[in-house]
Amino acid sequence: MSFIFFDKLSQDFSELLNDEKEYNVVIEVDKEENMKSFTSHSVVLRYRSTYFTKELENIATNENHVKTIIKPNISAQIFEIILKYIYGGVVNIENIETKFIYELMIVANELEFEELSEKLGSYLIETKASWLRTHFSRIYHSVFDMNLINSTESAQKEVAENSNKRQLDLDESYSDCLHDTIKFQSKKIKTTTNNFNELKGLNRFYNDIITKHPNLIFESEDFTSLQEAALISILENDDLQLEEIKIWDYVVKWGIAQNPTLPKNLEEWSKENFKTLKTTLQQCLQLIRYFHISEKDIWEKLKPYRKILGKQLWDDLNQRLIFPNQPVKSVVLPARINSNLELFQSINEPISTIINEEHVSEISSWIDRKSTIYTLANVPYKLQLILRGSKDGFQPKTFWNMCNGHAGTIVIAKVAGTDEILGGYNPLAWNNSINEDFVETNDSFIFSLKNGNIQNSILSRIEIEEYNCALFYCGPDKQKTCGPCFGNCEFSLESNVSDFTQDKLCECYHPSFYEKAIRSTHEKFSIVDYEVFKIVKK
Structure with a gap:
């Protein structure tokens, strides 16, 4: 038989947090007049979070054998709750506004407290779904941007590690490192696009919304500031509930917004202007289901931008209009599955009208x-x-x-x-x-x-x-x-x-x-x- 005393253990460790006699870590959070310092113990931080394990390894001690971690992006109020969780395993969110809980979840995820971030994410989905939908666009941007930042930081660290291992002259080392950066960043963007699962529950929640109500993101005021990797993630979705020609319109809108110097009047565009847009959209264009766009829309919407499609694709689209049964050389992606399901459809609602x-x-x-x-x-x-x-x-x-x-x-x-x-x-x-x-x-x-x-x-x-x-x-x-x-x-x-x-x-x-x-x-x-x-x- 085992006697378990978690409550007393939690209470004692919480008191340790307030004991400043033997601390060896100072954590500075927030900025300017709101900046605040917290004392902590490296052994506790390391065993509670892999993030702090990595951070403490890279920070030198001062003359008093104390290490300082600086996190200006985290508010003092949020970090105080995080510290109580680290030491006592307790987080009280009663009577706290939803926006604060969301920000707490983001910080917990950044500091690699997966248990806490997932718990808070589940709480938001189960009890604050209307708030999440109302603030959909802003939150989706921040979650995806955070994941991309995490991926970029991982890429930079790996490139740095690889660079340190090389015993080459400066010029050759720089060239190899730059090549690795480009190659690894490309790989990381693809990984982020495919997985996008730092906050699994919340990501599933938002991916479900995007699939069934894509206008929430496409019609948002900050759509054109969306990360390219996020846009690619959306375009890869076979279930996206939107007409293909509308998807095309939004992609072109996004690409033009990335190049504000392009002429407003399309008739004034030069060959170089089209080349600029094509370069910007090169990863997105290959995800459009061109052969599932109507003849009328091909002529009215695609033709003005035919120079960014490439000669082979434009020829194949014209061939399909004239000789629909003849095979084409271009890749023909399958049509999207427009099931027109309502968001949060009842799990008891049958998907088939024929089988059970x-x-x-x-x-x-x-x-x-x-x-x-x-x-x-x-x-x-x-x-x-x-x-x-x-x-x-x-x-x-x-x-x-x-x-x-x-x-x-x-x-x-x-x-x-x-x-x-x-x-x-x-x-x-x-x-x-x-x-x-x-x-x-x-x-x-x-x-x-x-x-x-x-x-x-x-x-x-x-x-x-x-x-x-x-x-x-x-x-x-x-x-x-x-x-x-x-x-x-x-x-x-x-x-x-x-x-x-x-x-x-x-x-x-x-x-x-x-x-x-x-x-x-x-x-x-x-x-x-x-x-x-x-x-x-x-």
């Missing part, structure tokens, strides 16, 4: 080749809607446009006039530009789900043979009539009138490459609705 949670459990188990079905609590995947026929249309071409580039997807279809729910899983990326061909994979499967009068689900995996024709990509010429096709039409959606709900041309042909048939009849059918989801790890 039990179906998701079953499909997830098949993907992982489990012998038993996942329980609802243990399902490792969630569904991310790419398209829904009743919302996006039933044209085969719509499928190829919206699903292009998406890998790890399931296609779900509800058969007209029956209770049947049919589907297929494709672990590979759909590709709307390759020529007509079969595609090989050992992990695809087709299925029929239990529903209504259908008592049992049927799973049919691809059979691994010499000729593994798991999927059929019909190629640009046939995308007006052919949608997704598994095997030799063992599950396929087709229509000669460009609408899967109208003519009965969808089919589940007798098995050639899959283990078994997923329907008891080979008669062709039409559908009531269909959905395509991306399978995402939780």
